[in-house]
Amino acid sequence: MTHEATLIFFADDKGGKNVGWRLIIPNTFNIKGISAKEFLLHEAHNNTGYGGLQKTYSYLTEYYSWVDSYQDTQEFVASYNTCQLTKGTTQLPVGLLTPLTVPTRP
Secondary structure, X not given: OOHHHOOEEEEEEEOOEEEEEEEEOOOOOEEOOEEHHHHHXXXXXXXXXXXXXXXXXXXXXXXXEOOOHHHXXXXXXXXXXXXXHHOOOOOOOOOOOOOOOOOOOO
16 A cells, blocks of 8 residues: 555644544545545535535535645535536526506607
């Protein structure tokens, strides 16, 4: 096993508060025949109820870490077909047309 494929735990100590242990995911590590990063992104996104970028990233970084994890999460969520096809619109519903009033003078 090369150093690149070794899993490493580290204690995350932010500002004197022990946040907990995280697992560092190397680039070459695979789970069930796919990249460990892709597997973890998929699981985190599903477990948050397809909650979007911030929820997925927060859930994921609670226990795991890797280089460019935010960018990878952003790309994964943006390309997740189920979410892209079923997400709601941000526009107001279309209503009935209302005629404009006729001006009385030019």
